[in-house]
Amino acid sequence: MKYQIAPLYCRPWTLNGITPRLIESHYENNYGGALNRLNAISAELERLDPATTPAAVINRLKRDEATALNSTLLHELYFASMGGDGRAVPEEMAEAIMRDFGSVQRWRQEFMALAEALGGGSGWVLLTYVPRDGRLVNQTATDHNQNISGGIPILAIDMYEHAYHLDFGANATAYIAAFMRNIDWDAVRTRYRNAVKVEPPPKLVQKQWPDLPAMTVEEVKSMIDAGQTIQIIDTRPRHYTTRAQDIMEGAVWRDPERVDEWIGELSRTDPVVTFCVYGFHVGCETAETLRKAGFDARYMAGGHYAWKAKKGAVKLFE
Numbered sequence: 001m002k003y004q005i006a007p008l009y010c011r012p013w014t015l016n017g018i019t020p021r022l023i024e025s026h027y028e029n030n031y032g033g034a035l036n037r038l039n040a041i042s043a044e045l046e047r048l049d050p051a052t053t054p055a056a057v058i059n060r061l062k063r064d065e066a067t068a069l070n071s072t073l074l075h076e077l078y079f080a081s082m083g084g085d086g087r088a089v090p091e092e093m094a095e096a097i098m099r100d101f102g103s104v105q106r107w108r109q110e111f112m113a114l115a116e117a118l119g120g121g122s123g124w125v126l127l128t129y130v131p132r133d134g135r136l137v138n139q140t141a142t143d144h145n146q147n148i149s150g151g152i153p154i155l156a157i158d159m160y161e162h163a164y165h166l167d168f169g170a171n172a173t174a175y176i177a178a179f180m181r182n183i184d185w186d187a188v189r190t191r192y193r194n195a196v197k198v199e200p201p202p203k204l205v206q207k208q209w210p211d212l213p214a215m216t217v218e219e220v221k222s223m224i225d226a227g228q229t230i231q232i233i234d235t236r237p238r239h240y241t242t243r244a245q246d247i248m249e250g251a252v253w254r255d256p257e258r259v260d261e262w263i264g265e266l267s268r269t270d271p272v273v274t275f276c277v278y279g280f281h282v283g284c285e286t287a288e289t290l291r292k293a294g295f296d297a298r299y300m301a302g303g304h305y306a307w308k309a310k311k312g313a314v315k316l317f318e
């Protein structure tokens with residue numbers, strides 16, 4: 001047995017409007033079922049020889065394994081989501097929810113609407129922390145899959161009928177309301193505190209230019225939109241220009257090899273932004289040269305392609 005069973009986290013007799021009988025059946029049959037399936041699939045995967053087993057067989061088993069593993073993990077989170085009084089959202093949690101949803105009320109309405117939409121169907125609604133952006137999102141996950149990559153779910157409602165039919169029949173709405181009344185916000189807060197300790201994925205580090213100031217394409221865009229005067233210089237290498245089809249709107253191309261020839265054209269008072277194809281070298285080098293000459297120059301991180309990926313305006317390169 002590779003995966004161990006987790007004891008029931010919430011105390012079923014304390015729940016408000018949800019009977020121990022429902023929780024017992026859910027825990028024993030559905031959670032237990034998922035865990036046993038997971039162990040059976042893992043054992044089967046271990047037994048087979050990946051060198052000789054058809055790829056389609058391995059693929060099917062791995063898909064089933066992911067489904068059973070997610071079902072196991074999400075059921076554990078679900079049972080750990082209840083057992084509180086649902087009302088008193090701790091200040092720290094309320095602040096995080098307000099930051100990312102505008103208000104606790106708005107979060108609640110969205111979370112419940114997503115659950116409502118799964119009534120009569122199946123799936124999960126999760127409140128998930130995304131380390132990349134350091135923010136919380138509500139999400140639906142059907143078939144125990146579709147969890148946000150890198151996301152850490154901290155609250156889950158099970159919308160499979162087996163989660164409510166015994167107590168509520170087909171009345172998913174009454175079940176959702178009962179679930180909300182039973183949320184254990186202290187436990188959610190503990191999971192949130194653990195989740196925010198996860199660092200976002202490492203950012204690109206430009207080791208050659210540790211102190212060179214960069215601007216994101218979003219920052220450049222908002223400067224342009226605000227009507228600020230800004231000198232944008234396309235410093236893509238000359239050899240590249242033969243296959244360049246477009247250029248950032250408002251930018252002029254200047255040969256990065258001949259800075260001396262065009263540096264005199266620049267205004268000394270207005271900020272300068274340089275960019276190259278991807279933002280690794282040439283744009284940085286040029287920005288550094290200009291800074292040494294006393295200009296307020298920065299490079300645009302991600303270069304021409306980041307600008308285009310962000311749907312920044314471009315014109316024909318001539």
Ligand SMILES: [Fe+2]
Nearest residue numbers: 030158160163
């Ligand atoms: Fe379930």
